[in-house]
Amino acid sequence: MRFSKLTSRIAGRGAAAWDVHARALAAQAKGEDVVVMSLGETDFTTPDAVIDEAVRAMRAGDTLYTPIRGQARLRRAVANWARTNHGIAVKEDGVAITAGCQNAVFIAAQLLLEKGDEVLVLEPMYVTYEASLRATGAILKPVACPASQRFHPDMAAMRAAIGPRTRAIFLATPVNPSGAVLTREELGEIAEIAQKHDLWVVSDEVYAELVYEGSHLSIASLKGMAERTVTLGSLSKSHAMTGWRAGWAMGPDSFIAHMFNLMLCMTYGQPGFVQQGAALALEREMEFPAKLREALRRRRDKLFAILSPVPNLTCWLPEAGMFLLLGVENSGLTSQEFNRRLFEEEGVATVDGGAFGASTAGTLRLSFAVSDDQLEKGGERIRHFAESLLSGEGVSCPHLASN
Secondary structure (H helix, E strand, O other), X not given: OOOOOHHHHOOOHHHHOOHHHHHHHHHHHOOOOOEXXXXXXXXXXXXXXXXXXXXXXXXXOOOOOOOOOOOHHHHHHHHHHHHXXXXXXXXXXXXXXXXXXXXXXXXXXXXXXXXXXXXXXXXXXXXXXXHHHHOOOOEEEEEEOOHHHOOOOOHXXXXXXXXXXXXXXXXXXXXXXXXXXXXXXXXXXXXXXXXXXXXXEEEEOOOOOOEOOOOOOOHHHOOOOHHHEEEEXXXXXXXXXXXXXXXXXXXXXXXXXXXXXXXHOOOOOOOHHHHXXXXXXXXXXXXXXXXXXXXXXXXXXXXXXXXXXXXXOEEEOOOEOOEEEEEOHHHOOOHHHHHHHHHHHHOEEOEEHHHHOHHHOOEEEEEOOOOHHHHHHHHXXXXXXXXXXXXXXXXXXXXXXXX
16 A cells, blocks of 8 residues: 655654664563663653642543633743743743644644745754654755754854755754753844844744753844744653643744644644643742752763763763763764664663764763663763773673563
């Protein structure tokens, strides 16, 4: 039977990036001694007050259809939060609630791009961007954010990539996987480019509350950018709510109106009780995000301290987020080989950095969001494996029952 051309457009490096992760979860389910450092999810649980609010709403009957663009309470809470914390001049009508930030990325691509359009994407990029953008038939033009610039954008390369078919710029700040936080100067240059060439900007800011060095700035808050910027976010990272799928898009009223039409035939609204819990998370001044951020900062520093002295590895201290990029080009192995053997010989699952683009080829993405004991165990196993490559010794594997 024949499949549509869409099936090939949504396949790619991103789809294969999770192979080791899937093997690790299967091994973990069998009780094997593995350390899973391949997922952007913490060992924290959603704040009790948020859970209680969702349960209250469910018991009160908020289990039926909801408005397609989201309940007024949550849209208002998102708008208030964005104005107060990030200086984005948005009102309730400029917000739509989505099934996590990933759903918002796909929707934005569908509404802004079509076959033959070119879209600039800061790279490294999250693994699903490629499929989400190519699904429209658009052509991706990666803009390098090289290790030599600590994964910040090459602005000259961005200007050179602009062409007559360029329609949009997709970026993330802070960046997954590098943890880079775009500076005011960099965002200002991107804003200048977007206005000069009449481009849309889609800004994924899901890690905005997890900044350790510097500070987060939303490009939509810059002069002349509100009318051409779509800002995406969610509570997945800041409030340990990955499974709630509580995300949003903010943008011009015309964009939100078109979102309604697509969401009508895609999700038909989000669960009301989820939205009630999410609204409370934004309305109430909570200590949780700050506690989570400080725990992650401490774990970041611990993992960096374990791995940075290893002579055949390269570490970059991330400015934000929950991932550390580990350069393995001096190990004698490719990143794919290092990733596979690290799991098979030491029982540690990571993600090959090449899945995020050429700028992170030769690296692994390590999550430091795991518990302290798992972090230390994983870090020591990675160190042991890398040092064994230096000495030429084989690595035994007592952690996995079989390969």
